[in-house]
């Protein structure tokens with residue numbers, strides 16, 4: 441657990457019976473409730489309504505970490521004191537037995553395709569389990585299955601237990617870092633993590649503490665130099681791919697979940713960054729008794745040594761499950777010893793990758809075994825080995841553990857989430873040049889074009905037809921223009937999907953906050969060209985036309 445010296449002055453003396461966000465002892469309750477929080481919100485509200493004031497709000501000095509001077513350095517990466525966000529819930533002993541996943545065949549009548557075939561294993565608190573195997577072997581599918589995120593098109597069988605019982609993990613208990621880093625491109629690193637902290641952490645936690653915590657997690661992920669850089673996306677270049685990956689981990693690490701799933705946490709990172717990120721996660725796992733399951737592609741020797749357990753898959757089957765040190769022994773005993781000076785993880789993956797067997801056969805010497813044969817030998821050897829027996833015994837032992845059910849972690853209130861999401865959405869719209877500002881320019885262009893073509897249509901009977909044409913053209917053009925907003929909308933929905941799956945907020949908060957933030961913007965970009973068109977065409981009799989134009993433009 442964290443060093444008490446790093447605890448903030450209002451932090452309680454930890455007791456195992458205290459829930460995560462139960463912070464006793466509030467020497468400065470003013471600051472907690474009325475002072476800091478209200479202050480932040482008033483400035484937030486100002487910045488939300490007038491986004492151009494945001495710069496000033498963001499330039500406020502950041503609150504120093506609770507640990508004060510306890511910041512050290514580790515190979516150039518700042519290592520901050522143990523976090524102050526402590527959890528006293530039981531650890532997660534996750535076991536899975538004979539897990540099979542199938543998907544319907546591509547053509548009607550064809551047999552289902554088996555993606556996972558009888559996978560058995562376990563993960564325990566304080567340890568990092570690595571799931572490794574060639575590309576397409578089922579690592580992500582296994583993670584999705586364990587996290588309860590399989591798509592409806594997949595069929596799953598087998599027994600997955602948490603502390604010996606079937607349990608749906610409550611909010612804040614588990615987190616999942618996906619392979620594709622879905623983030624809001626218009627925000628800076630600091631903003632994205634702050635907003636996430638405000639969405640996930642409870643209202644009872646003082647705002648300065650949330651910010652300090654977010655700042656600490658950012659630094660622990662080695663993002664200290666990129667805090668004010670925008671994430672970037674479709675149009676603008678922002679942080680690098682590796683930094684995006686670290687950002688994704690950062691956001692999910694904020695609540696220090698009991699169970700953490702990581703899909704390719706080191707992809708896109710250089711070997712030093714991979715090591716620092718994984719070693720931070722491994723340290724956090726030990727310190728906070730987190731259960732970490734990571735699907736990894738090609739770990740360097742240093743990173744590989746950080747893993748406690750290894751689940752080696754090949755084309756949906758288990759090649760090996762056990763400790764990292766036993767894996768080497770198992771490969772040697774099965775006739776595939778790791779060559780001298782070679783990274784064991786490279787050796788394992790090379791031995792069981794059959795995607796390039798044809799090339800191997802052509803270039804191999806007489807009696808060299810191709811990967812398909814090696815997989816057959818290894819999977820059979822594993823099933824009858826003492827390692828498989830040991831895994832079964834450990835699962836039986838873990839199933840016998842009686843731990844109290846997990847409590848749902850206290851979360852931000854509906855109102856707070858709504859405010860945070862509305863503000864974030866405001867900023868996103870304000871900065872999304874492609875969607876809003878270009879749209880305004882194009883609408884004005886359309887307004888001028890149509891207005892000059894149908895200049896002063898007049899009020900005679902013959903002008904009725906012209907009026908109809910104006911309305912028809914406006915409708916048609918704007919309907920096509922609305923499609924231009926799709927890429928931004930799709931990006932927003934992706935972020936929403938990720939955050940909803942993680943339990944940060946629900947559909948109601950998303951819909952309300954987007955409506956609140958989008959309405960003034962859309963009305964703004966609709967009223968100006970609408971008024972221009974209204975004035976140029978001379979449709980001055982009949983307010984209905986104006987309302988119609990504005991409504992259409994808002995689409």
Ligand SMILES: Nc1ncnc2c1ncn2[C@@H]1O[C@H](COP(=O)(O)OP(=O)(O)OP(=O)(O)O)[C@@H](O)[C@H]1O
Pocket residue numbers: 543555573574575576577578579580581582591593735737
């Ligand atoms: N929805 C799906 N429909 C059809 N096939 C699927 C689906 N999802 C996964 N698969 C197949 O299942 C296999 C395992 O996929 P999965 O994404 O789990 O592999 P992976 O080991 O994570 O790969 P990578 O390391 O390249 O990310 C692949 O052959 C993939 O094509």
